[in-house]
Structures are given as structure tokens and as C-alpha cells.
Amino acid sequence: MRIAVDAMGGDHAPREIVAGALAAARELTDLQRLFLFGPPDVLEGELRACGGPVPANLEIRAASEVVSMDDDPLAAVRRKKDSSLVRAIEMVKAKEADAIFSAGNTGALVAATILKLRTLPGVERCAITTVMPTPYNPCVLLDAGANVDCTARMLCQFAWMGHVYAKHVLGVPKPRVGLLNIGTEEGKGDEKTRQAYDLLRRAPLLDFVGNVESGDLFGGKVDVVACDGFVGNMVLKTCESVARTMQTWMRQEFTRNPLRLAGAALLRNAFADIKKRADPATYGGAPLLGASGVSVKGHGSSRALAVKNAISVAMQSIRNNVNEHILEGIDQFVSVAA
Amino acid sequence: MRIAVDAMGGDHAPREIVAGALAAARELTDLQRLFLFGPPDVLEGELRACGGPVPANLEIRAASEVVSMDDDPLAAVRRKKDSSLVRAIEMVKAKEADAIFSAGNTGALVAATILKLRTLPGVERCAITTVMPTPYNPCVLLDAGANVDCTARMLCQFAWMGHVYAKHVLGVPKPRVGLLNIGTEEGKGDEKTRQAYDLLRRAPLLDFVGNVESGDLFGGKVDVVACDGFVGNMVLKTCESVARTMQTWMRQEFTRNPLRLAGAALLRNAFADIKKRADPATYGGAPLLGASGVSVKGHGSSRALAVKNAISVAMQSIRNNVNEHILEGIDQFVSVAA
Numbered sequence: 001m002r003i004a005v006d007a008m009g010g011d012h013a014p015r016e017i018v019a020g021a022l023a024a025a026r027e028l029t030d031l032q033r034l035f036l037f038g039p040p041d042v043l044e045g046e047l048r049a050c051g052g053p054v055p056a057n058l059e060i061r062a063a064s065e066v067v068s069m070d071d072d073p074l075a076a077v078r079r080k081k082d083s084s085l086v087r088a089i090e091m092v093k094a095k096e097a098d099a100i101f102s103a104g105n106t107g108a109l110v111a112a113t114i115l116k117l118r119t120l121p122g123v124e125r126c127a128i129t130t131v132m133p134t135p136y137n138p139c140v141l142l143d144a145g146a147n148v149d150c151t152a153r154m155l156c157q158f159a160w161m162g163h164v165y166a167k168h169v170l171g172v173p174k175p176r177v178g179l180l181n182i183g184t185e186e187g188k189g190d191e192k193t194r195q196a197y198d199l200l201r202r203a204p205l206l207d208f209v210g211n212v213e214s215g216d217l218f219g220g221k222v223d224v225v226a227c228d229g230f231v232g233n234m235v236l237k238t239c240e241s242v243a244r245t246m247q248t249w250m251r252q253e254f255t256r257n258p259l260r261l262a263g264a265a266l267l268r269n270a271f272a273d274i275k276k277r278a279d280p281a282t283y284g285g286a287p288l289l290g291a292s293g294v295s296v297k298g299h300g301s302s303r304a305l306a307v308k309n310a311i312s313v314a315m316q317s318i319r320n321n322v323n324e325h326i327l328e329g330i331d332q333f334v335s336v337a338a
Numbered sequence: 339m340r341i342a343v344d345a346m347g348g349d350h351a352p353r354e355i356v357a358g359a360l361a362a363a364r365e366l367t368d369l370q371r372l373f374l375f376g377p378p379d380v381l382e383g384e385l386r387a388c389g390g391p392v393p394a395n396l397e398i399r400a401a402s403e404v405v406s407m408d409d410d411p412l413a414a415v416r417r418k419k420d421s422s423l424v425r426a427i428e429m430v431k432a433k434e435a436d437a438i439f440s441a442g443n444t445g446a447l448v449a450a451t452i453l454k455l456r457t458l459p460g461v462e463r464c465a466i467t468t469v470m471p472t473p474y475n476p477c478v479l480l481d482a483g484a485n486v487d488c489t490a491r492m493l494c495q496f497a498w499m500g501h502v503y504a505k506h507v508l509g510v511p512k513p514r515v516g517l518l519n520i521g522t523e524e525g526k527g528d529e530k531t532r533q534a535y536d537l538l539r540r541a542p543l544l545d546f547v548g549n550v551e552s553g554d555l556f557g558g559k560v561d562v563v564a565c566d567g568f569v570g571n572m573v574l575k576t577c578e579s580v581a582r583t584m585q586t587w588m589r590q591e592f593t594r595n596p597l598r599l600a601g602a603a604l605l606r607n608a609f610a611d612i613k614k615r616a617d618p619a620t621y622g623g624a625p626l627l628g629a630s631g632v633s634v635k636g637h638g639s640s641r642a643l644a645v646k647n648a649i650s651v652a653m654q655s656i657r658n659n660v661n662e663h664i665l666e667g668i669d670q671f672v673s674v675a676a
Contacts, residue, residue, distance in 0.1 A: 241553035263604025
């Protein structure tokens with residue numbers, strides 16, 4: 001397998017991206033070629049800083065421009081033709097690489113993927129697919145932000161693509177698929193969600209468990225949750241910010257007196273373990289399912305471990321023929337009247 | 339002031355509702371009359387169980403039926419004419435009470451409020467208005483679930499009603515008002531949110547700070563956040579469930595060995611303090627702003643303190659003429675072309 005990596009995208013690029021890519025090239029079997037895109041002198045410097053020999057399957061490819069987090073996605077993809085992102089995706093388009101990984105500007109990766117790779121035949125939109133850690137099982141949530149205005153049919157296709165991902169990448173034999181809603185009863189929610197419910201109930205290839213509330217994401221009741229990108233992105237960001245807010249509260253309260261400080265010291269390892277278990281990096285990147293090719297987005301804050309895991313996720317998608325499986329069932333949803 | 343209380347709605351009804359109403363009748367000055375709706379024998383029993391004399395301003399009003407959490411809202415309001423909810427709202431409609439409080443079926447309270455009290459002239463929809471505790475300032479979020487399909491104009495009206503509430507009930511001199519979105523830049527989000535942004539930017543009576551992300555809800559940057567009811571409800575439920583999930587993780591990790599158990603014991607008070615600070619009950623109920631009258635929803639899990647605080651919130655809305663202030667600025671948003 002051959003992976004193209006945008007070495008210049010992400011809050012900790014290029015250092016952590018290069019370190020993660022290097023680890024992947026060294027450790028992941030089946031990784032025949034890893035192409036690292038960016039200014040060669042910069043990338044060579046980073047590789048030297050990592051230490052140790054550079055394996056033969058890692059290759060630097062020159063790209064002089066960088067798509068920044070503030071760039072307008074569409075304009076950046078069109079104009080920055082020599083950027084690490086565009087060069088990397090062009091390589092996938094030319095079938096010289098099997099997948100792209102980027103931790104940079106999400107909108108730009110989505111735009112580049114759609115413009116250059118296109119969607120699979122029959123797939124209306126690509127969906128950012130995140131795997132959320134929970135105390136019980138990993139839960140696949142999609143779309144996490146690629147599409148802000150969705151139709152019922154798109155929601156159904158997301159549900160199907162999530163099913164394929166849970167089954168063929170996470171290894172869940174019979175994924176339970178839910179529709180994110182503000183109540184579990186039939187008839188709840190906005191118009192497109194109610195229509196999607198009707199379509200999904202009749203879908204032959206899915207184990208549709210009905211509406212689920214955001215609380216159910218963490219409860220071990222479902223393996224896949226479909227929603228539109230506006231709501232999905234909102235839910236993800238809310239999760240992150242509630243976790244951060246609870247940390248602020250704890251910091252404020254734990255430092256009030258020496259007894260509490262002592263208690264917090266005794267729990268240091270426990271908090272580190274929780275952080276590890278709750279860390280989205282465990283499941284690596286978020287694949288952009290529905291594209292004609294494999295495109296994986298890393299969290300902007302990705303560090304080396306997350307980068308390596310995301311590359312591994314891209315490889316699993318290829319190895320397990322995710323796109324072929326998506327195609328097998330994408331036509332099971334007939335459009336509803338608006 | 340005269341408050342009508344649905345004593346039979348809520349997970350802990352009637353016990354906790356009666357206890358909270360009793361505390362309100364005893365402690366809140368200006369509360370001339372508190373009407374407690376439900377089966378008289380049940381309510382009398384609960385009052386006896388609370389102990390102490392029943393103050394003269396507390397009066398039981400007979401209602402034989404109960405709207406349950408599972409009842410279809412509209413059908414319940416239409417058919418259960420002798421329910422504690424419908425009897426209580428009828429009293430507000432007849433101007434024999436100034437406000438209603440219920441911790442029962444949210445949809446039924448919304449339906450009853452709209453059907454019986456109607457919206458204020460010029461107000462398109464009522465919005466469930468919640469006040470979120472944060473480490474910095476209370477943040478008003480609306481709509482939290484009354485309207486699943488909103489227009490841009492409705493979002494603007496929610497923003498205005500939230501402004502009035504923050505200013506005249508929470509006492510924020512110049513509330514900073516934001517629009518909930520998945521990015522802060524102009525042009526982000528779905529269609530209605532983009533249109534609402536344009537309208538709000540030109541609103542003369544508001545301090546509009548632009549788009550805010552769900553993370554900003556807790557960051558002290560805004561006092562009011564407007565969104566549609568689908569998204570608002572999702573965000574609220576996500577907050578609750580992330581907090582619950584973190585508790586699960588902590589419970590699992592803190593009990594792994596004796597050292598951690600000791601640490602957790604030392605932090606018991608700290609966690610109790612956090613729980614108190616993060617408790618939505620601090621701000622009592624969620625008013626249904628935009629109604630011709632005052633209607634306040636308590637969380638289903640409300641206990642006595644939350645009930646008392648919610649009754650106090652209803653009284654503040656009346657005392658500070660919230661509805662008159664809403665009317666003063668409701669016309670500042672002209673509709674945009676769809």
C-alpha cells in the first residue's frame with residue numbers, strides 16, 4: 001500500500017506529522033511506500049531531528065506551498081497548486097498512491113477530495129467519519145462536519161457508510177445503526193430526520209435501531225450514528241468543550257486546600273488513564289467516506305501517535321475494501337418526496 | 339404575584355414539587371398566591387409529609403388527571419382537560435394567575451402554552467430558554483427544544499428574547515449575543531444560520547458578537563446564544579451525557595486500587611462543590627419566552643430546590659416586565675428572502 005501524507009497540515013506540523021509518518025513507515029507492515037509532501041529541506045531537517053535511519057519505504061516529495069487553517073478551502077485548493085495538500089491528493093488521483101492523510105484545514109481536505117477524487121458512483125456526499133471513544137464500545141459518528149445542509153437521502157447514505165466502516169474496519173459483526181435525534185420516539189425531530197427514519201426503517205441491509213439521542217452515543221447502545229454535518233460537528237465540539245470545562249472546574253476546586261491537592265496527587269495516574277481512554281487519537285483519523293479513493297483527516301491537534309494510527313486506519317480501509325462494500329448497498333435508499 | 343404550579347409533572351412529582359412549592363410560598367416575598375394543581379388528597383398528604391404549618395398563600399386546586407412523560411403533547415393538552423397541567427395553564431389564561439410552572443412533559447407544556455396563552459404579538463415562536471452554568475458567567479441558550487424547524491427570522495427573535503432575559507432577569511447590563519454555529523467566520527453554517535447572521539449584524543438594539551461555537555458557551559465570551567431547537571436540544575443533552583460519561587470513567591478508574599480510592603475520598607468535597615456549581619438547578623427553570631404570559635419549564639429531574647428557584651425565576655420575569663421588553667424590539671428583524 002502507498003500512502004500520501006500532507007506533512008505541512010496541522011497545529012503541530014511538520015514536526016509531529018513527520019514523526020508519526022516515520023513511525024508508520026517503520027512499524028506498519030504492508031506499507032510499501034509513504035510519500036511525505038512538503039519543502040524537502042524542512043522535511044529532511046525534521047527526519048534528522050527524529051533520529052535513527054530513514055527506512056527505504058519513506059520518500060520525500062517536494063511541495064513549496066502550505067494551505068493554512070485560515071485559508072478559504074475552495075480557493076486554496078484551486079490556487080495553491082504546489083501545496084503539500086494538493087500535491088498529495090493529485091498523487092492519489094493519478095493512482096500513484098492509495099490514500100491521503102492530512103491533519104490540516106478540514107474544509108480544504110474535503111474540497112480537494114471532492115474536486116479531485118470525486119464521490120463514488122451513487123454516493124451524493126462524502127461524510128467525515130469519526131470514531132468516538134466511550135466507556136463501552138467505539139461509536140462511529142457521521143457526518144461530523146463536511147455537509148451543513150443535508151437531505152434525508154444523504155443521512156441514509158451516511159448510515160450505510162457508517163455501517164460498512166463499523167463492520168469492515170472496526171470488526172463489529174452486526175453494527176447497530178441509529179439516527180441522531182432529539183427524542184427516541186418515531187415522529188421526533190426535524191423534517192429531514194423524520195423522512196430519513198422512514199427510509200432507514202425499510203432499508204434491507206441495515207440493523208436500524210431507530211432514533212438515538214446524543215446521550216446514547218456514549219451508552220453502548222449503538223455502533224453507528226448518522227446525522228447532518230452541522231449537528232454532528234456541533235455535538236463533537238460540545239463533547240470537547242464540556243470535557244475541557246470539567247477540567248477547568250476540577251483545577252479550580254482541587255487547588256483550594258492542601259487536602260484536595262493531596263487527593264489530586266493520588267489520582268494523577270487515574271486521570272492519565274482516563275485521558276488515554278477518552279483520547280480520540282486512539283482511533284486515529286477520521287476517514288472521508290464516500291470518496292472515490294481513501295482520504296483520512298487527522299484532528300488539527302494530532303501528534304505523532306495519532307498520525308501513525310490514522311495512517312493505519314487508511315490502510316485498514318484499503319485492505320478491507322471499504323469502498324467496494326459501500327458500493328454494494330448504496331442504492332438501497334430510494335429518494336422520498338420533499 | 340400569583341403562580342400556578344403543576345404539582346403532578348416531573349420525575350419526582352408530586353413529592354419534590356410540593357416541597358419546592360411549599361418552600362417558595364414560605365420564603366419568597368411578593369408571592370401572594372401559589373396554586374398547587376393535582377388530586378387534593380394526594381397533595382394534602384404530601385404537604386403533611388413536609389411538616390410545619392402550610393402558609394395562607396398556598397392553595398390546593400383540584401385536578402384529577404396527569405399528563406405523563408409518554409403522552410403525545412398535543413393530544414394530552416386537548417383531551418386531558420382535568421389534568422394538573424391544563425388546569426394550571428387555564429388559570430393563567432383567565433388572568434387569575436400570572437405564571438405557570440411545570441416540570442412535566444416538555445412538549446405538553448409547550449403545546450399548552452402556545453394553544454392557550456398564544457405568542458406575544460409579532461413573536462413567531464416561543465423558545466425554551468435555558469441558563470447554562472459555566473466557570474465564568476451564566477450563559478443563556480435558546481431555543482433548547484421547542485422548535486425543530488426554524489427560519490432565520492425565528493433565530494433572530496430568539497436572540498432578541500435572550501438579550502431581554504439576560505438584561506432584565508440576570509442583570510447583565512449589555513448582553514453579548516452570539517449565533518451558534520460550527521465556525522466563527524462569517525459565511526459559516528447552514529442556510530438559515532447564514533441568513534440570520536446577516537439580519538443580526540444589522541439589528542440596532544443588540545450587541546451581536548457574531549458566530550460562536552459550542553465551545554464558546556462555556557468560555558465567558560457570550561451571555562446569550564441563539565440556535566434552532568433541534569441543535570439547542572442536542573447541545574444540552576450532549577453536555578449532560580458527556581458529564582455523565584466522565585463520571586463513569588472516573589468511577590471505573592478511581593476504584594482500581596486503594597491509593598486511588600484514598601485520593602477520591604480526599605476529593606469528595608471538591609466533587610460536591612463542582613456538582614453544585616455545574617448544577618442547572620442553580621438557575622431554576624427554563625422560561626418559555628415569547629408567550630403571552632409567563633410559562634416556566636423545570637427539568638424533569640427537578641427536586642425541591644430547583645422548583646423553588648424556578649418559581650423565583652417566574653416571579654423575576656413578571657417583576658421585570660420581560661414580555662413588555664420583548665415587545666419593544668421584536669420588530670427590528672425584517673424577513674429575508676428564502
